[in-house]
Amino acid sequence: MSNPRQVTYFDHNATSPLHPAARQAWLDATERFIGNPSSPHRVGARADAALAGAREKLARILGCDALDLVWTSGATESANLALHHFAAALPPRAEVWLSAIEHPCVLEAARHWFKNRLLLIPATRDGVVDLGWLDRNLAKAAKRPDALVLMAANNETGVLQPWRGVLALCREREIPFFCDATQWVGKLPATGLGEIDFVSGSAHKFGGPKGVGFLKCPSKGRVRPLIHGGPQEERRRAGTENVPGVLAMVAALEVRETALCGSEPCDATGVQSEVRSRFERTLIASLPGVEIVGAKSARLWNTVSALMPDHDCPSRWVVKLDKAGFAVSTGSACASGKEEPSHVLTAMGFSAADAGRVLRFSSGWETPPEDWAALADAVLGVHRAAPRDRR
Numbered sequence: 001m002s003n004p005r006q007v008t009y010f011d012h013n014a015t016s017p018l019h020p021a022a023r024q025a026w027l028d029a030t031e032r033f034i035g036n037p038s039s040p041h042r043v044g045a046r047a048d049a050a051l052a053g054a055r056e057k058l059a060r061i062l063g064c065d066a067l068d069l070v071w072t073s074g075a076t077e078s079a080n081l082a083l084h085h086f087a088a089a090l091p092p093r094a095e096v097w098l099s100a101i102e103h104p105c106v107l108e109a110a111r112h113w114f115k116n117r118l119l120l121i122p123a124t125r126d127g128v129v130d131l132g133w134l135d136r137n138l139a140k141a142a143k144r145p146d147a148l149v150l151m152a153a154n155n156e157t158g159v160l161q162p163w164r165g166v167l168a169l170c171r172e173r174e175i176p177f178f179c180d181a182t183q184w185v186g187k188l189p190a191t192g193l194g195e196i197d198f199v200s201g202s203a204h205k206f207g208g209p210k211g212v213g214f215l216k217c218p219s220k221g222r223v224r225p226l227i228h229g230g231p232q233e234e235r236r237r238a239g240t241e242n243v244p245g246v247l248a249m250v251a252a253l254e255v256r257e258t259a260l261c262g263s264e265p266c267d268a269t270g271v272q273s274e275v276r277s278r279f280e281r282t283l284i285a286s287l288p289g290v291e292i293v294g295a296k297s298a299r300l301w302n303t304v305s306a307l308m309p310d311h312d313c314p315s316r317w318v319v320k321l322d323k324a325g326f327a328v329s330t331g332s333a334c335a336s337g338k339e340e341p342s343h344v345l346t347a348m349g350f351s352a353a354d355a356g357r358v359l360r361f362s363s364g365w366e367t368p369p370e371d372w373a374a375l376a377d378a379v380l381g382v383h384r385a386a387p388r389d390r391r
């Protein structure tokens with residue numbers, strides 16, 4: 001597509017455009033806070049104070065102590081910091097239990113540091129981690145887990161996960177809990193997440209800049225750093241902080257939290273969910289064999305994960321919709337291709353063939369209802385044209 005402005009963007013779970021408030025905050029900070037927050041002079045102190053102000057604001061939004069927050073380069077680094085900390089701080093034979101549907105940055109970091117000292121918590125066909133399985137296995141396990149890991153909302157399906165229930169189980173048993181809240185933060189109220197021991201988030205998923213995020217982690221007790229070479233962030237993450245990035249991230253999150261009116265359920269997300277449901281009903285009514293993944297579960301208001309009619313591979317759908325002016329995403333490559341099908345869908349019990357026909361549509365706060373309607377028309381148009389293409 002030569003002109004990106006002609007593309008209607010339905011891939012907000014991958015990344016979202018910069019919100020004007022974040023852009024302004026970034027520009028202001030770049031001009032006003034030129035110092036290094038660690039420098040001893042007043043120019044440095046002003047940058048440090050700006051960072052402290054942002055830390056206070058994010059702490060208020062999450063419900064934690066400002067000192068519990070570490071700025072990172074994004075959720076991948078945050079997950080690596082949390083899992084590296086577990087590996088370094090827990091006993092050598094410590095075991096981690098984590099859900100089978102985590103983002104690769106969590107799954108692969110866990111595999112890297114824990115090798116075979118991992119247990120995958122299964123998910124149901126509806127895309128929710130199986131809390132009953134967890135409860136039963138915690139009761140009967142010969143060795144209880146030394147840490148538990150569960151995401152807040154799944155990036156592929158949008159299905160919300162029972163993090164509050166897992167937090168309660170962890171509290172009862174004094175098990176440290178890490179929650180990757182990357183897709184939740186900025187789409188649903190963040191309140192309560194701050195009670196979890198370790199929580200990750202990423203600015204570019206909610207209108208902040210790319211390359212900045214956070215890890216909420218205990219300020220008491222030493223968090224074992226992944227990056228060495230400086231005293232920043234209470235020695236939890238070395239390197240000069242990205243002051244404009246952090247200020248822009250917090251500005252974007254404040255906009256989202258205001259839209260969410262601080263409670264759940266909230267009108268803003270109700271309206272968005274209804275528009276999304278209309279799109280799903282159109283697909284189901286018009287395309288034989290379409291299945292909405294996680295349809296029976298509570299889901300993010302912006303995400304549709306759909307198994308498409310199997311006449312075409314998802315990457316070809318993506319190309320055809322791109323030509324029609326719509327940016328969408330596929331969770332996996334063709335089942336017949338070289339890449340593995342989505343580990344999330346296979347963990348939910350879908351066959352490799354079914355997992356290989358999934359498309360993900362994810363809207364943003366600023367997506368108007370007309371765009372969902374136009375997307376539905378485009379999908380039906382591509383479907384109608386498909387038999388001719390295959391001749």
Ligand code: PLP
Nearest residue numbers: 074075076103155180182183202
């Ligand atoms: N966790 C989840 C659930 C995600 O969806 C993503 C990005 O897609 C990440 C982590 C990684 O985030 P980042 O791009 O900030 O490293």
